Amino acid sequence: QVQLVESGGGMVQAGGSLRLSCAASGLTFSTYTMGWFRRAPGKEREFVGSISYRGGSTYYADSVKGRFTVSRENAKNTVYLQMSSLKPEDTAVYYCAARRSPDRGPYDYWGQGTQVTVSS
Numbered sequence: 001q002v003q004l005v006e007s008g009g010g011m012v013q014a015g016g017s018l019r020l021s022c023a024a025s026g027l028t029f030s031t032y033t034m035g036w037f038r039r040a041p042g043k044e045r046e047f048v049g050s051i052s053y054r055g056g057s058t059y060y061a062d063s064v065k066g067r068f069t070v071s072r073e074n075a076k077n078t079v080y081l082q083m084s085s086l087k088p089e090d091t092a093v094y095y096c097a098a099r100r101s102p103d104r105g106p107y108d109y110w111g112q113g114t115q116v117t118v119s120s
Helices: none
Strands: 003-007 010-013 018-025 032-039 046-051 058-060 068-073 078-083 092-100 114-119
Touching (some): 032 068, 032 078, 046 078, 058 068
Antiparallel strands (some): 003 018, 018 078, 068 078
16 A cells, blocks of 8 residues: 655746655655656656665756755655756656665656646
8 A cells, every 4th residue: 555645846936946745655664765756748757866765865867966855754754855946847747756775676656746837
C-alpha cells in the first residue's frame, strides 16, 4: 500500500518561489532515496533532483542547480522541493518518486504529480 502524494503546486510569476511536498506512506521512508521528476507539455519526463536516505547527499539536474533544493524530514515521511527563481520553462507536472537505497536502477514508486505553472 505504498502511496506518494505531492502537494504545493500552483501558478507563480517568473522569478517567484514555490515549495512542493511529497508525503509517503506504506514504506520504510528512511531507507529510500527520494527523487523529483517533471514532465513538461510535449516533453519526456526528466530528472530534477534527489536526496539520499539520510539526507546527506543531494543531486540536481544542471537546469535547476542553484535554484532548487531537495530536503527531507524522515520523522514526517516527507520530502520537499524548494523552487526559487522560477522560469517559464519550469512549467511542468512535478512527480515524487522513491527508490530503495542503495539501488541505482529505476525508481520503484511514483506519485500522481502536481502542476506547476510559471508565467512570464
